[in-house]
Each structure stands twice: as C-alpha cells, then as structure tokens.
Amino acid sequence: MANKNSNAEPDFVYVLADKTVKTGDNVFLTCEANTSNVTAKWEKAGHKLQCVEGKHKLSTNGTRFSLEILNAKPEDEANYTVTLQNQSGSSSCSATITVEIKDWRKMEKKxxxxxxxxxxxxxxxxxxxxxxxxxxxxxxxxxxxxxxxxxxxxxxxxxxxxxxxxxxxxxxxxxxxxxxxxxxxxxxxxxxxxxxxxxxxxxxxxxxxxxxxxxxxxxxxxxxxxxxxxxxxxxxxxxxxxxxxxxxxxxxxxxxxxxxxxxxxxxxxxxxxxxxxxxxxxxxxxxxxxxxxxxxxxxxxxxxxxxxxxxxxxxxxxxxxxxxxxxxxxxxxxxxxxxxxxxxxxxxxxxxxxxxxxxxxxxxxxxxxxxxxxxx
Ligand SMILES: Nc1nc2c(ncn2[C@@H]2O[C@H](COP(=O)(O)OP(=O)(O)O)[C@@H](O)[C@H]2O)c(=O)[nH]1
Ligand SMILES: [Mg+2]
CATH class of the missing domain: 3.40.50.300 (P-loop containing nucleotide triphosphate hydrolases)
Structure with missing residues (x-):
C-alpha cells in the first residue's frame, strides 16, 4: 500500500456496517482508511458523540478506526458517522445501529x-x-x-x-x-x-x-x-x-x-x-x-x-x-x-x-x- 502513510486524501478501504443487536449486547463499529495519517471524528445522529465512560470505547489501530458501544440500550439506537480528516481533505461514512428489545417473557412455541x-x-x-x-x-x-x-x-x-x-x-x-x-x-x-x-x-x-x-x-x-x-x-x-x-x-x-x-x-x-x-x-x-x-x-x-x-x-x-x-x-x-x-x-x-x-x-x-x- 504505497500511500498508507503519505498525505493522501482520506478514503475508506472498508466502511461502517449497519448492525442490529439485542439489548445488553456490545456493538462494534469499525472502518479502515487508506492512510493512518488522519484523525477520526465520531457523530451520533448528526451531533458530536459525547463519549461516556463505561459506555463508549474509541480506538485506533494503524489504519483501523473503531467505536465500541457497551451494553446496548434502546437509546443507543441511532445513525453513527465517522469522519476521517487530514490536511488534504476529509471523508465520511455512516451506519445505523438498531437495538431490539430482548423477549421480556418467554413465549411457548409448541x-x-x-x-x-x-x-x-x-x-x-x-x-x-x-x-x-x-x-x-x-x-x-x-x-x-x-x-x-x-x-x-x-x-x-x-x-x-x-x-x-x-x-x-x-x-x-x-x-x-x-x-x-x-x-x-x-x-x-x-x-x-x-x-x-x-x-x-x-x-x-x-x-x-x-x-x-x-x-x-x-x-x-x-x-x-x-x-x-x-x-x-x-x-x-x-x-x-x-x-x-x-x-x-x-x-x-x-x-x-x-x-x-x-x-x-x-x-x-x-x-x-x-x-x-x-x-x-x-x-x-x-x-x-x-x-x-x-x-x-x-x-x-x-x-x-x-x-x-x-x-x-x-x-x-x-x-x-x-x-x-x-x-x-x-x-x-x-x-x-x-x-x-x-x-x-x-x-x-x-x-x-x-x-x-x-x-x-x-x-x-x-x-x-x-x-x-x-x-x-
Ligand atoms: N382484533 C381483535 N378483536 C377481538 C379480540 N377479542 C375479541 N375481539 C372482538 O371484540 C368484539 C367483542 O368481543 P366479545 O367477545 O363479544 O366481548 P364480550 O362482550 O366481553 O363478551 C368482537 O367483535 C370480537 O370479535 C382480539 O383479540 N382481537
Ligand atoms: Mg359476551
């Protein structure tokens, strides 16, 4: 990958994927950029993500940028966007997290x-x-x-x-x-x-x-x-x-x-x-x-x-x-x-x-x- 560390305009190798999870699950959103020379900015429903201790974990590993949401709740259901930026430009992608409620009672099937x-x-x-x-x-x-x-x-x-x-x-x-x-x-x-x-x-x-x-x-x-x-x-x-x-x-x-x-x-x-x-x-x-x-x-x-x-x-x-x-x-x-x-x-x-x-x-x-x- 010739331009991995160069000053290329940021672009995605992999974009974020939509996820459907049950309440209580952890959700992992991840993307990969064409260069590690970028900063990542995360948004939830069009607003800057307010990271909460014990709830959100942001991580960067080389060209991979990830957001983990722990113990998903209905209020975590939203569209999430990541914007990668450097002096050459910026690029964004989004994904939707859907949180299904777990069965609150057991249904007999037979x-x-x-x-x-x-x-x-x-x-x-x-x-x-x-x-x-x-x-x-x-x-x-x-x-x-x-x-x-x-x-x-x-x-x-x-x-x-x-x-x-x-x-x-x-x-x-x-x-x-x-x-x-x-x-x-x-x-x-x-x-x-x-x-x-x-x-x-x-x-x-x-x-x-x-x-x-x-x-x-x-x-x-x-x-x-x-x-x-x-x-x-x-x-x-x-x-x-x-x-x-x-x-x-x-x-x-x-x-x-x-x-x-x-x-x-x-x-x-x-x-x-x-x-x-x-x-x-x-x-x-x-x-x-x-x-x-x-x-x-x-x-x-x-x-x-x-x-x-x-x-x-x-x-x-x-x-x-x-x-x-x-x-x-x-x-x-x-x-x-x-x-x-x-x-x-x-x-x-x-x-x-x-x-x-x-x-x-x-x-x-x-x-x-x-x-x-x-x-x-
Ligand atoms: N959609 C729907 N209609 C129902 C249901 N249970 C009863 N109904 C309807 O509600 C109306 C009243 O029901 P009925 O058994 O006569 O009520 P009762 O006066 O308590 O005996 C009837 O038109 C039923 O067909 C149900 O679970 N779903
Ligand atoms: Mg009756």
Whole structure:
C-alpha cells in the first residue's frame, strides 16, 4: 500500500456496517482508511458523540478506526458517522445501529405439550368435579371470544362469532349466569354480564353483591341477573348451603388492550372492588389482556414477537397500575376474530394464559383441602 502513510486524501478501504443487536449486547463499529495519517471524528445522529465512560470505547489501530458501544440500550439506537480528516481533505461514512428489545417473557412455541398437559390435568381434590372460572370485564372486552378461542383449541373447530357481540353494541349480550365447558376438560367458565358505564349514567351490568354471591356459590346455573336487585336468600333458586362445586375458584378480569386508556373511572373502580371482594375470599385473580393485535403493529403482523413489543409492555404496565395487579399476573392474548384457519401462535398464547388460571384455581382447591383437613 504505497500511500498508507503519505498525505493522501482520506478514503475508506472498508466502511461502517449497519448492525442490529439485542439489548445488553456490545456493538462494534469499525472502518479502515487508506492512510493512518488522519484523525477520526465520531457523530451520533448528526451531533458530536459525547463519549461516556463505561459506555463508549474509541480506538485506533494503524489504519483501523473503531467505536465500541457497551451494553446496548434502546437509546443507543441511532445513525453513527465517522469522519476521517487530514490536511488534504476529509471523508465520511455512516451506519445505523438498531437495538431490539430482548423477549421480556418467554413465549411457548409448541401447543401440543400444553394441550396434552391440560388434557391430563388432575384436580388436587377428588371432591371437586371441575375448576370454575369467572370472567368479568367491560362489555366488548372479549370475554365470549376468549371462551370461543379455548373451545376452538379443545373442540377442534372454529367458533367465530357464535357467542361474541359486535364491536358497536352498546349494551351487553350476556345476562345469564351461563356455564361454558371446554371440550371434555374439567374446566368451566362463567361469563358475567359486562360492566357498563353509559356516558355519565350509573354503572350497569351485574351488581357487585351478585358477583360476590357467585363467588360464594349461591347462584345457580342459568340464573338471570337483575340490575335492580341482588339474589337473596328468599329466592327459590338461591343455593343456601353451597359446596366447593358451587363456588368460583379463580377470577379472570378481561381487559381490552386497545380501550384501556379510555376505560371510565367507574368501570375501573368496579373492577377493583370486585377484585377486593375476591381477595377477601382467597380467590386467585389473573388478567387476560385481549385485542393485543389492535395496539401493536409488530404483534399484529407476527404474534410470535409479542414479548418483544414495547407497546404491549407499556399496556401491561398501564393495566397493572389501573387495576392494581402485578404485571406477572397479566396475560396478553389474541382471540380468533377474523381468522379462517387455526394459528399455533395464537393458540400458544391462549394456552399459556389458560394453564396459569388452571394452576391458580388448583392452588385455591389445595388451600381449601388443607382447611378441610384441619376442621376434621
Ligand atoms: N382484533 C381483535 N378483536 C377481538 C379480540 N377479542 C375479541 N375481539 C372482538 O371484540 C368484539 C367483542 O368481543 P366479545 O367477545 O363479544 O366481548 P364480550 O362482550 O366481553 O363478551 C368482537 O367483535 C370480537 O370479535 C382480539 O383479540 N382481537
Ligand atoms: Mg359476551
């Protein structure tokens, strides 16, 4: 190389290359000049790079000029430029660093092991015929759709729109205490009438005292809830001495991700009150956050990337703050909605969430069992 040390105008032998890294990785940008008789100036997004100790490492080795960025963070994502200069002139090149967020939760990729585990699941106590889940949440949250999704996984066919309401319905479709089974599994769902709040009017939907009655096992199947009065002992169908088989074993709050920020105080307060009542009775509680495809393009295009999505993560944090639930109790799900075919990723998300509520309900049964033994 004749002009390596001469006063030639700087030029690049190798230019910087674009890099895509995960958070926490180190990134190495390097270029090679035609001469070592140059100084290198680095820029980030068009401004002089402010070197930070422990973050940036600049180095020169003969004709090689490098920048190392340690422990990449989303804020390191930018276009970086190096300008080589000497008395004969200058030359620049740029590269973009993209920082992907690491999966913040593990996504199960195979549905079969989860399906098998649920099919073989044995309830802790032989006295308990089935684990009973109560789904509650605002109208249009996706409660019926969630049941449809699980049914379609275990019953092998699609259940689009047979139970679900339309997006625009102003009032709830579900008014009965109706039981939904999931194939032959010992798990049943009750989908209680939506929690409504109609423009300034009082909140409607199932009364909190009736939800508590359901928790405790006083409400029979197919009871039609009334807004004006709760179920009372004097009612001919009131279950006076409920057994464990009449009670609710796990509460599932269903929250639509795309409407979270618009939910009224009224509905939120009602949900918080219901959760508080469940806590008093020792009933485990989890949250299904539905309609995730509506809030994140990345997720909508590839459900497998849901746990890399910043938007979904933000929604989970928002949901956690609003409802006062820890983030690890919130499960994002997407329901069958306009799909024609089954989708394994969609099933996996639903199955992960379902598995959690099954284990939580079973924990409730374990507690109940050990209390029974103490009494005996
Ligand atoms: N895009 C999308 N739409 C959904 C999802 N879950 C439910 N929906 C739609 O949201 C609307 C309300 O759902 P529905 O299950 O009837 O809500 P419910 O009132 O809580 O029972 C329906 O049009 C569903 O098709 C989802 O995960 N993604
Ligand atoms: Mg419904």
């Amino acid at each position: 549905q079969e092991p989860m399906i098998k585990a649920l099919k073989n699941f044995k309830i802790f106590s032989g006295e308990v015929k089935e684990l009973r889940f109560l789904l509650h949440g605002p109208i249009g949250a996706g409660k019926s759709s969630t049941i449809n999704t699980l049914k379609s996984i275990f019953e092998g066919h699609q259940f689009i729109n047979c139970l679900t309401g339309s997006d625009s319905t102003g009032t709830s479709l579900t008014t009965k205490y109706e039981k939904f089974s999931i194939g032959p599994l010992p798990f049943v769902f009750y989908d209680v009438m939506g929690l409504e709040s109609n423009e300034g009017k009082q909140s409607r939907g199932v009364r909190i005292d009736d939800i508590v009655n359901a928790f405790k096992g006083h409400i029979p199947d197919n009871y039609k809830f009334r807004e004006d009065m709760p179920m009372i002992e004097e009612h001919r169908d009131y279950i006076i001495s409920p057994t464990i088989n009449n009670k609710i074993h796990c509460l599932v709050s269903v929250i639509p991700a795309d409407r979270l920020s618009m939910m009224s105080e009224d509905v939120i307060n009602k949900m918080r009150n219901i959760r508080a009542e469940a806590s008093k009775l020792g009933i485990p509680q989890l949250v299904f956050m539905t309609r995730v495809d509506r809030v994140c393009e990345l997720t909508s295009e590839d459900l497998g990337k849901i746990y890399q999505s910043k938007k979904i993560r933000e929604k989970i944090t928002m949901c956690s703050n609003k409802l006062g639930v820890t983030e690890n109790c919130i499960f994002p799900v997407k329901n069958y909605h306009d799909e024609i075919r089954g989708n394994e990723q969609l099933n996996c998300l639903a199955l992960q969430a379902f598995t959690q509520i099954v284990y939580s309900a079973n924990d409730y049964i374990k507690n109940w069992s050990s209390k029974q033994k103490q009494v005996e």
